[in-house]
Amino acid sequence: MTFVRRNSRKTWDKRKPRGRRGQEQSTRKAGHHEANERSTRVVPQSREVKRLLEGIGTPPRKPFQPDEFQVEALAALEFEDVLVTAPTGSGKTWIAREEIRRLLESGRRAWYTSPLKALTNSKYQEFIDEFGAERVGILTGDRKENSDAPLIVGTTEIYRNQLFDSLRGGSEVSADLVVLDEAHYLADEDRGHVWEEAIILTPPRIRLLLLSATIGNAHEFAAWLEEVRGVRCGVIGGPTKRPVPLRAAVLLPDKRLLPLLNDAGKLNPEIEILAADNADRRRLRK
Amino acid sequence: MKLRMPEMPSATLLGALDGYNLLPAIVFLPTRRRCDQAASEAALARRDPNESRRDARREFMREFVEQNPEVRGHRHWDTIIRGGVASHHAGHIPAWKLVIEKLMSAGLLDAIFATATVAAGVDFPARTVVLTGADARTGNGWRPLTASELQQMTGRAGRRGRDNVGFVVAAPGLHQDPQRIAQLLKAPPDSLVSQFRATYTTLLNLLDAYGSFASVREIAERSFAYRDFAHQFAQLERSREETEHKINQALKEAACEIPMSVVLGLERLLGIRARLQEAKPQTRAEVFHRWLNEVVKPGRVVGVGRAGRRLVMVTEKRDGNVRGFREDGSSASFAQERIGRVYSPVYRLREDDIERGFEEIRKRGKELTLVEPRLRDADAEETDALMIVDDAIENLLPPNIPDKQRCTEIVWELHTTAEDYERVTRRIAALREEVWLPFEKRAKVLAIFGYLDYEAEKVTDRGRWLADLHIDRPLLVGEALESGLFNSLEPKQVAGIMAALTADEDRDYGELELDDDVVSSLSRFEDTGFKVSAEEWNHGLDPAPELNFSAAGAAVRWASGAEWSQVVRETRAEEGDLFRMFSRTGEALLQIAGLHRTHPQAAQMASAVAEMVLREPIR
Numbered sequence: 077m078t079f080v081r082r083n084s085r086k087t088w089d090k091r092k093p094r095g096r097r098g099q100e101q102s103t104r105k106a107g108h109h110e111a112n113e114r115s116t117r118v119v120p121q122s123r124e125v126k127r128l129l130e131g132i133g134t135p136p137r138k139p140f141q142p143d144e145f146q147v148e149a150l151a152a153l154e155f156e157d158v159l160v161t162a163p164t165g166s167g168k169t170w171i172a173r174e175e176i177r178r179l180l181e182s183g184r185r186a187w188y189t190s191p192l193k194a195l196t197n198s199k200y201q202e203f204i205d206e207f208g209a210e211r212v213g214i215l216t217g218d219r220k221e222n223s224d225a226p227l228i229v230g231t232t233e234i235y236r237n238q239l240f241d242s243l244r245g246g247s248e249v250s251a252d253l254v255v256l257d258e259a260h261y262l263a264d265e266d267r268g269h270v271w272e273e274a275i276i277l278t279p280p281r282i283r284l285l286l287l288s289a290t291i292g293n294a295h296e297f298a299a300w301l302e303e304v305r306g307v308r309c310g311v312i313g314g315p316t317k318r319p320v321p322l323r324a325a326v327l328l329p330d331k332r333l334l335p336l337l338n339d340a341g342k343l344n345p346e347i348e349i350l351a352a353d354n355a356d357r358r359r360l361r362k
Numbered sequence: 363m364k365l366r367m368p369e370m371p372s373a374t375l376l377g378a379l380d381g382y383n384l385l386p387a388i389v390f391l392p393t394r395r396r397c398d399q400a401a402s403e404a405a406l407a408r409r410d411p412n413e414s415r416r417d418a419r420r421e422f423m424r425e426f427v428e429q430n431p432e433v434r435g436h437r438h439w440d441t442i443i444r445g446g447v448a449s450h451h452a453g454h455i456p457a458w459k460l461v462i463e464k465l466m467s468a469g470l471l472d473a474i475f476a477t478a479t480v481a482a483g484v485d486f487p488a489r490t491v492v493l494t495g496a497d498a499r500t501g502n503g504w505r506p507l508t509a510s511e512l513q514q515m516t517g518r519a520g521r522r523g524r525d526n527v528g529f530v531v532a533a534p535g536l537h538q539d540p541q542r543i544a545q546l547l548k549a550p551p552d553s554l555v556s557q558f559r560a561t562y563t564t565l566l567n568l569l570d571a572y573g574s575f576a577s578v579r580e581i582a583e584r585s586f587a588y589r590d591f592a593h594q595f596a597q598l599e600r601s602r603e604e605t606e607h608k609i610n611q612a613l614k615e616a617a618c619e620i621p622m623s624v625v626l627g628l629e630r631l632l633g634i635r636a637r638l639q640e641a642k643p644q645t646r647a648e649v650f651h652r653w654l655n656e657v658v659k660p661g662r663v664v665g666v667g668r669a670g671r672r673l674v675m676v677t678e679k680r681d682g683n684v685r686g687f688r689e690d691g692s693s694a695s696f697a698q699e700r701i702g703r704v705y706s707p708v709y710r711l712r713e714d715d716i717e718r719g720f721e722e723i724r725k726r727g728k729e730l731t732l733v734e735p736r737l738r739d740a741d742a743e744e745t746d747a748l749m750i751v752d753d754a755i756e757n758l759l760p761p762n763i764p765d766k767q768r769c770t771e772i773v774w775e776l777h778t779t780a781e782d783y784e785r786v787t788r789r790i791a792a793l794r795e796e797v798w799l800p801f802e803k804r805a806k807v808l809a810i811f812g813y814l815d816y817e818a819e820k821v822t823d824r825g826r827w828l829a830d831l832h833i834d835r836p837l838l839v840g841e842a843l844e845s846g847l848f849n850s851l852e853p854k855q856v857a858g859i860m861a862a863l864t865a866d867e868d869r870d871y872g873e874l875e876l877d878d879d880v881v882s883s884l885s886r887f888e889d890t891g892f893k894v895s896a897e898e899w900n901h902g903l904d905p906a907p908e909l910n911f912s913a914a915g916a917a918v919r920w921a922s923g924a925e926w927s928q929v930v931r932e933t934r935a936e937e938g939d940l941f942r943m944f945s946r947t948g949e950a951l952l953q954i955a956g957l958h959r960t961h962p963q964a965a966q967m968a969s970a971v972a973e974m975v976l977r978e979p980i981r
Contacts (some may be wrong), residue, residue, distance in 0.1 A: 260554060276581060320519070329534045351365045
């Protein structure tokens with residue numbers, strides 16, 4: 077399998093006409109340069125803060141390499157439904173896009189659902205840039221374009237409505253893959269039931285790819301999917317580590333910066349003392 | 363452990379972060395207004411000294427405007443160009459949010475001030491995420507952030523390929539609580555919880571597709587909400603089968619050729635027997651008490667005390683206490699059990715009737731006294747019933763089976779097992795009921811309005827087009843269509859009605875005055891709504907949200923052809939709110955426009971109005 081580097085870029089970069097790329101890159105460089113310049117004027121720091129901020133900055137550019145979980149998810153999709161749970165920005169969309177590419181290249185069809193119209197519109201643009209306008213259609217509550225295209229982008233409600241129609245004797249939903257983006261919307265108070273209906277009513281012959289934020293009961297959810305659809309469902313957790321490590325700090329009114337946690341991962345004792353002080357002071361005031 | 367600290371002015375905050383090289387940052391603030399204020403203040407106080415970056419932003423936005431003219435002249439334009447900061451929340455129109463996301467992504471902004479809702483969905487990371495508190499704002503106060511919310515926010519910290527490290531910074535604020543943030547950072551993510559529910563649309567579509575309530579029920583039972591049900595069902599069914607097997611096995615071993623129903627019959631009869639025994643009065647006092655409960659009522663004269671000498675006209679009885687008047691007109695209040703005698707006539711509670719009553723009782727009291735029952739008489743009913751049950755138990759076994767004695771013993775031995783069996787059966791029925799009931803209620807309401815035939819379990823012709831109406835509160839709109847309401851309206855009235863229906867119930871879209879004709883069309887629509895709601899209420903369904911008149915006002919103005927900027931100015935509503943409301947109104951209108959075969963006139967009208975509503979910048 078080969079992976080194409082240019083896919084790693086995000087939607088809004090793509091909306092620009094291709095001719096202006098050079099210019100866009102130069103703008104980005106300006107921002108980049110600025111960040112480096114700023115890093116030279118830093119306030120005097122304690123050892124603790126130095127450690128907290130160690131390594132801050134921009135990494136050297138590396139060629140795009142898919143993460144292990146992304147490759148794993150793609151491989152699993154050949155045989156079974158897949159539930160991917162990973163935080164935003166960790167590269168879930170890449171999985172969907174590569175799988176869609178694979179299908180389109182072999183003349184098959186896909187449906188991509190998202191909960192919000194704004195997301196649907198931006199995905200539509202992204203896929204047009206990726207696969208060409210003639211291969212992508214969009215269906216939302218107020219937009220219907222190229223609806224016979226092999227790849228349809230739309231809101232989950234519209235997809236569910238198509239399932240209803242086909243059950244009631246209308247045309248079949250002609251897709252080999254359905255991607256449910258933001259699948260954790262299933263827990264949305266108002267609209268969540270639409271996701272469940274979509275999952276229950278999607279014919280088992282259609283492969284399901286669910287992209288979800290991290291959830292506590294992924295395996296329970298997948299077990300339900302298997303039961304209700306009679307199709308195996310793999311669970312792919314996101315990268316075990318965050319793509320970019322996270323550090324936590326507390327900023328005080330005097331602009332001091334303190335690490336939130338100590339080396340043992342417990343609350344920094346200094347902060348505990350501050351909070352106790354704070355409570356005392358409030359009590360005294362009373 | 364709260365750590366209340368004065369909130370830093372936004373420019374000071376950004377300065378402090380800059381000192382540690384922690385920009386660009388996304389600063390989360392509790393309200394939209396605070397985001398806007400923070401961005402403006404920061405822009406005023408800190409002019410971005412880097413001229414080339416300012417130029418780059420200006421250039422970027424000029425290009426963007428070519429494709430998205432609706433952001434031209436936005437009131438935050440200068441804030442962004444000059445200060446390199448922006449606010450981002452649901453009060454802005456989508457195009458404006460998009461340009462900010464793009465600017466951030468291109469590395470041209472130092473900070474975005476955003477509400478927590480922004481954290482969901484869109485993806486624009488920064489080096490640092492700043493939390494000004496550990497609480498989230500609700501409609502009426504504050505509540506603690508959840509682990510998932512915090513995770514959504516910290517998910518923005520650290521740009522892939524552009525940052526070695528991402529930071530989450532707890533900044534000074536009145537609702538700050540570092541300890542809680544530390545806990546939340548370590549908390550496991552929330553579990554996915556099902557929100558499966560019955561809706562008219564789902565019911566109509568599934569019933570029309572499958573043709574029976576049983577199939578709809580079966581689909582509901584497969585929902586994630588009832589995933590345990592499948593297991594529970596299986597488990598219960600298994601345990602029911604096991605007990606059934608146990609009972610049959612025992613009967614077979616004893617060579618008793620009687621069906622299992624006999625064993626279950628005994629269990630039921632014993633259950634009835636126990637209940638009758640319980641109901642049967644055991645003492646004379648109990649009998650008397652029950653009798654008083656029955657006969658003491660307003661309008662009757664009673665004698666209080668053991669001998670029942672002091673007469674009282676009863677006016678009220680509650681919780682075993684009695685109130686009334688004495689003969690001298692003074693009022694009396696006492697426990698019912700203090701009554702010694704009750705007289706039979708019932709008088710009207712008017713002054714002269716009361717007086718006449720007392721007189722009559724004084725004269726002919728003896729013959730008017732109600733006779734209290736004796737213990738033997740009182741429990742006669744129960745005793746009779748018990749005898750019948752005992753007879754039935756006696757004759758439970760068929761008379762001509764061999765070795766009747768042995769079989770009787772077996773049946774008695776099995777009765778606790780039979781009890782288990784019955785309990786499991788009842789539990790299964792209750793589970794099924796719980797899943798189905800919300801659908802059943804809706805089916806009954808739909809049947810009343812003729813959208814489905816309850817007996818035949820079929821969707822009617824009417825129901826078929828209603829099933830296609832993918833809209834909030836389809837039944838209300840369906841009834842309005844059927845009553846011809848839409849045929850007699852002007853386009854702007856249709857826009858007003860649909861906006862009032864689809865808008866968020868308590869969101870304010872300004873106080874634009876409504877013309878009389880719009881008000882009267884809305885009130886006709888409300889009448890229909892009330893008819894529907896009343897039926898729904900009768901069937902135990904929650905009342906629907908109220909119509910939003912303020913939304914109607916804004917939509918009427920918009921559908922009458924006003925400029926976007928004009929509507930924004932006049933309503934003083936937030937652009938993002940107006941945008942979403944109009945967009946949803948337009949979608950709802952398009953749904954009605956789809957009914958051109960059954961309601962051509964209304965469909966044509968809806969289609970024309972949709973065009974008016976879904977014009978730039980709404981699309």
